[in-house]
Amino acid sequence: MSADIHEYIFVDGLNVRFVDAVPSGGSGQFNFLFRGPNPLTPTQPYQFNYDLLTASMENAAQAAGFNLQQPYHLIDINLLQWENANEVPMIEAEYQFFQDRPDLGEFQFWETNGTGLCPVEPPLSDPEVQNYLATNLAIWLTDRLADLPPDQQPPGRMQQLRAWLEAENDRPNVIYAHCEGGIDRTGELMGAYYLRWLGKTWAEMNCLNYRITEPKPRPFGCNNYRAVLWYAIYLNKVLGFDLNYNEAFPCSDWPEPHFGCGSASSNPNPDNPWVACEGP
DSSP states (O other), X not given: OOHHHHTTTBOOSSSOEEEEEEEOTTSSXXXXXXXXXXXXXXXXXXXXXXXXXXXXXXXXHHHTTOOOOSSOEEEEEEOOOXXXXXXXXXXXXXXXXXXXXXXXXXXXXXXXXXXXXXXXXTTTTSHHHHHHHHHTHHHHOTTOOSOOOTTSSSOOHHHHHHHHHHOOOSSXXXXXXXXXXXXSHHHHHHHHHHHHHSOOOHHHHHHHHHGGGTTSOOOOBHHHHHHXXXXXXXXXXXXXXXXXXXXXXXXXXXXSOBOOSSOXXXXXXXXXXXXXXXXX
């Protein structure tokens, strides 16, 4: 693990980012959504770093103009993978914390893998094939971004996030979504949220994910980028959105960021595809 990557792996007080705050009924109370890296102590045996995480979320909320104070119900969404042996003790540490302290919140395990399927290159770019896969996204994309019927449990992830954010409870719901570094798998989940619930354009979503690691920005992972691209097509074809997802952006994959789905020629600034992200 390089030094540049390691600095984003664990919460440090500055790398927790505010995403959204939604009013909870007419009480004047808000439910919150944040994103970031691992909320653990950085050495094994890992411990859930509750105090640093909550302080970081409260600071991030204040910077966004909100007042977040305890007590609240923490919903910890873990996007790691059982197949990654180094991530197993991280998953177990978070799970055990909420087993021991259910009064503080709950643990949600949402394993996230993305997809290697690119919808804008042959053969999947064939209109009939693309339409079939997009409209059946809930069947084949294991990351459960697409909506599911109301009687099906658990619901799609975008449905569940919004339900938690609109809930009226005695204590606010405070959702913290993370993978290891808060960039790739978290970029997929939050990228879908930016498109579905914050009304962001395809370019704005890519810029938000790109700038999440400032002052050293980088795009989110290619498998995760492709999953969000499929979700954007799904939003258009199934939910009636009007997203222009034809502009290609680089994604991050070994050994360096590249255009992993679509062509650089489809970006109006192929030599500097992030020019639109350089403003304030």
